[in-house]
Amino acid sequence: MARTRYATDKGLIARMGATMFLIGLVFTAFILVVVLLLTRYSTVSNGGIIFIAILLGGAMCFGSYYWSDRIALSTAGARLVTPEQAPELHGVIDRLCALADMPKPRVAIAPTDMPNAFATGRSSKVAVVCVTEGLLRRLNTSELEGVLAHEMSHVAHKDVAVMTIASFLGIIAALMVRFAFYSELFGGGGRGRGRGGANQNALPVILVIMLIGMIVYAISFLLIRMLSRYRELSADRSGALLTGQPSALASALVKVSGDIARIPTRDLRAAEPLNAFFFAPALTTRRGELNMSAIFSTHPSLEKRLKELDKISQQLSR
């Protein structure tokens, strides 16, 4: 009877599940509170704000989810490559797909010297994996394989869908705050004075909704970043187990992180919007240190990632 060497990391799964649950909980609580406030002090304009915010936020999220592959490719300036144009890259991806029983994604290369890779796409049929020319230059075949296995794990785990749904709450909250502020600015104060008692409650309600919206946005921001870090660790783990070479992935991480710190700032600012999709975060100061504290980061720290990969390496040695 075959033993299995590919035990899941139950702690990571539990923490990820708890984070997703909390995001859902905050979302539900927020909607309930807002609905409660509206039914007690309802005015047509407040209901309109909520409705428009949800509609707009929903449309934005759906759009970014549905066209995620096109958006990411055009932002990175990447071009699709055929097997004749990049035989080694296609060969590595072919074999990874056969090992993982995954349909083969489209392959693209981005013409930037900063080493990085990303995978995106709402389903396996429109999935695309993109590497930069800088990455191809710096990594050897087994390190490249580790990075690609990590990226393909993102596709397999449907990370685009999960992160889009998770960020839906934050977007709604932010939009509601903004709309409430504008409606207050343009209409709220004037109406209250003109009509007397009935609309005395309109002013504090809109402020309360704004306040709640800001708090919810802050909480959901932190939770979403935490979820993103757990998804990255999970993709690291799946990628390392797929290839059976966690050390190759670790070595690629060290190479990529070190090189990103040495590249002049001009290149980095171009990469900021795409940061969440990237293999390693492109945030850094001139001195090469991460300039945002850990809770705001979309990726776990390099040390943490290397430590987790070490654990897998020891597991494989037993």
Next chain:
Amino acid sequence: MGLLDTLLGRTKPVPPKLDSLFALPSAAITLQAATDFVPTGTGSVCFRAAEGKAFADIEKDVRDLLSMAGATKVAVSSDSYGFTWLICTHAADDVEGLVTDLHAVNSSLEGGGFGPQLLCTIVSFTDSKSRPLGLVYLYKRGTFYPFAPQSGERRDNALELQVRGVLATELRIEPELGRWFPVWGAPGL
């Protein structure tokens, strides 16, 4: 992988399907009757070597096992992608013996817990014009597909589709053409 596993990032490594290999001997006879292709007696198992002592031990055990079994010549090579090929050579007409040995390799790897590292098995054929043809078996899908390389990294697609037509009733041929990935530089082809 169920939806919950996907969402929680609990990728389960895909287990290999080992037994479909035993359909090969009769398929070889059908192929020989319908086309000009005969087996060369060479077959190979391709796997991704994992790091660590555990895998190295199992690989060594497998090689010792094969060297002890009589008619087999065993060779090991690795390709430019870091995958290892274990190549067994039998007499040209002994397809059953070849398949049995290949199955022994697979089972040993799977018994050691490294089933997910298996990639594919290729059994090579040739015809009177010395054209190479490989029947590739994908472990994770449990399906076969023909691979006919030509010089300059090109494939004889017409020949591959012809072989698919011949063997469609004998073997489980991979239905998605996108999964017929080219195995350039495979030993024995």
